[in-house]
Amino acid sequence: MAVTMVKKQAGLTGNSAVAYAMKQINPDVCAAYPITPSTQIMEDFSSYVADGKVDTELITAESEHSAMSACIGASAAGARVMTATSSQGLALMWEMLYIASGLRLPIVLANVNRALSAPINIHCDHSDSMGARDSGWIQIYSETVQEAYDNLFQAVRIAESEKVLLPVMVCLDGFITSHAIENISLLEDAEVSQFVGGYKAQHPMLDTDNPVTYGAMTLPDSYIIFKHQQSEAIGRAKDVVVEVGKEFGNRFGREYGLMEKYRLDDADVAIVILSSAAGTTKVAVDELRAKGKKVGLLRPRLFRPFPFKEIADALKSIKAVACLDRVDSFSGFGSPLFNEIRSTLYEFEKRPKVINKIFGLGGRDYKVKDAVGVFEELLKIAETGKVETLIKYITL
Numbered sequence: 001m002a003v004t005m006v007k008k009q010a011g012l013t014g015n016s017a018v019a020y021a022m023k024q025i026n027p028d029v030c031a032a033y034p035i036t037p038s039t040q041i042m043e044d045f046s047s048y049v050a051d052g053k054v055d056t057e058l059i060t061a062e063s064e065h066s067a068m069s070a071c072i073g074a075s076a077a078g079a080r081v082m083t084a085t086s087s088q089g090l091a092l093m094w095e096m097l098y099i100a101s102g103l104r105l106p107i108v109l110a111n112v113n114r115a116l117s118a119p120i121n122i123h124c125d126h127s128d129s130m131g132a133r134d135s136g137w138i139q140i141y142s143e144t145v146q147e148a149y150d151n152l153f154q155a156v157r158i159a160e161s162e163k164v165l166l167p168v169m170v171c172l173d174g175f176i177t178s179h180a181i182e183n184i185s186l187l188e189d190a191e192v193s194q195f196v197g198g199y200k201a202q203h204p205m206l207d208t209d210n211p212v213t214y215g216a217m218t219l220p221d222s223y224i225i226f227k228h229q230q231s232e233a234i235g236r237a238k239d240v241v242v243e244v245g246k247e248f249g250n251r252f253g254r255e256y257g258l259m260e261k262y263r264l265d266d267a268d269v270a271i272v273i274l275s276s277a278a279g280t281t282k283v284a285v286d287e288l289r290a291k292g293k294k295v296g297l298l299r300p301r302l303f304r305p306f307p308f309k310e311i312a313d314a315l316k317s318i319k320a321v322a323c324l325d326r327v328d329s330f331s332g333f334g335s336p337l338f339n340e341i342r343s344t345l346y347e348f349e350k351r352p353k354v355i356n357k358i359f360g361l362g363g364r365d366y367k368v369k370d371a372v373g374v375f376e377e378l379l380k381i382a383e384t385g386k387v388e389t390l391i392k393y394i395t396l
Contacts, residue, residue: 008186014145014177017184018084018110018170019044021152023054024192027108028079028199031059031070035089036122037174038112042084064089068096075105076214078204080156083107086174087114090128094135100167101136102230103214106159107167109137110152113275113326114174115362123363124174126274126327130336136230138168138237139304141274143260145182147301148172150254153187156196157244163236165202173276175363187252195251234305241302258307260299261314263289267296269378270315272341273324274300277359277366281324284371295375300337308344315345319382320353322374326360334391353381356391364395 012020019041022030030049032042049058057074061067064085075081085093090111100107111129115121129139138158142148148170155168172178187195203212218226242257249255260278263285264270271281278299288295298314300307315321323342325335333339338356345351357374360366374394381387 008188009183010186011181011183012145013040013179013181014148014172015040015112015179016044017145017149018152018172019048020186021149022082023048024187024189025082025153025156025196026054027056027082029057029059029071029074029081030083031061031067031074031081032083032085033061033064033067033089035064035086037114037178038084038086038089038110040178041110041112064092065096068093068100071107072096072100072103072105075100075107075201076103076204077206078201080160080199081105081107082109084110084112086112087116087122087128090132091116094132097132097135097137099215102226104165104230104233105167106165108152108155108159109167109169110148111169111171112174112178113171121362122174124176124326125361125363126171126325129169129171130327130329132169133304133336136166136234137304138164138166138234138241138302140168140170140241140301141303142170142172142177143276143278143299145177145180146184146254147256148177149184149186150248150252150256153192153195154241154244154248154256158237158240160199161240162202164233164240166230166233166237171275176276185254191251195248238302238305238307256301258300258302258310259314260301262297262299264296264298264314266294267318268294268382269320269375270296270298270318271322271324271371271374271378272298272300272315272337274303274326274337277324277326280366280368281371283368284375287368288372288375293375293379295379306340306344308340311341312344312348315341315352316348318352320355320378322355322357322378324357324359324374328358328361338391353385353387355381355387355389358391358393359395366395370395
């Protein structure tokens with residue numbers, strides 16, 4: 001398929017880009033309750049509704065719990081459904097997140113990452129989405145405004161795939177990405193309509209000729225069967241993410257896979273990091289490469305399901321790896337990305353040394369010098385084979 005020449009450019013914040021993508025997708029229902037720093041998404045989208053630019057039924061709920069409840073009801077009825085939230089809003093949805101995934105409803109949610117209280121903080125870290133990492137939602141993390149915009153279209157296709165039928169959370173960093181203005185390439189409305197396609201729910205409650213039950217009581221003889229089916233579906237999602245990413249690339253010239261590898265092929269050491277902080281780390285990579293240091297970066301896009309085989313293959317020849325988490329799991333033994341990566345590499349007899357750095361909580365600045373410091377520590381580990389500190393806070 002020929003690549004579409006995209007000529008339409010616009011300077012948009014991450015929030016405005018997400019709202020514009022939602023306008024182009026034109027969902028049937030959007031139920032939401034505004035919360036910083038995702039408020040602008042719903043402000044912009046409500047303007048599109050008021051101006052008649054979408055056919056969406058916008059439900060202004062009294063809380064985030066109610067918003068997700070409305071999304072679940074609308075999706076079960078047969079509607080294409082989207083919403084957005086952040087931080088405490090996602091936490092207030094907690095109960096309903098599990099219901100949305102357990103009922104196999106392809107809802108798409110834009111989560112603008114923000115620290116969870118307490119103390120109260122409105123800035124970025126990943127405690128909100130990482131707290132929901134095992135809720136059965138597919139999670140995709142965005143580095144840039146362009147990627148957040150593009151990820152939303154792909155999320156619709158992934159969620160609605162017959163192989164998947166699960167909700168998808170598209171994450172972007174609060175204020176860092178959500179409020180930063182970036183010049184991005186926009187798709188034409190017709191192109192978006194063709195890519196996402198029309199929506200036909202698999203098992204709508206309002207199809208009275210084919211009655212179905214949602215949310216029924218299940219006892220020990222059947223509950224595990226539902227969970228097994230859900231587990232298999234999220235496992236299949238990985239291949240669907242790749243397929244949809246390739247199709248998006250073929251159509252529009254921007255291909256997205258499970259991860260991004262930056263100067264990794266011949267690297268001796270590497271940082272693994274999510275979202276916007278990858279951009280800062282790339283500058284550090286380039287600076288150290290100019291000095292002859294073999295350093296690289298791996299940025300996972302897909303965190304749930306976790307693409308362990310592909311990540312293991314990408315890191316198996318690296319001597320030392322640092323996993324930088326913008327969240328502390330408070331397990332006493334590292335944070336989510338660190339534990340996933342370390343487990344992924346466990347099966348190799350000869351495997352990299354893996355350390356964990358917790359950084360940037362509550363929006364604390366992560367600078368090039370911080371990344372350089374981590375790389376210097378990794379290079380020392382690669383040379384000596386010894387880890388002095390396994391888990392450490394940085395950017396303090």
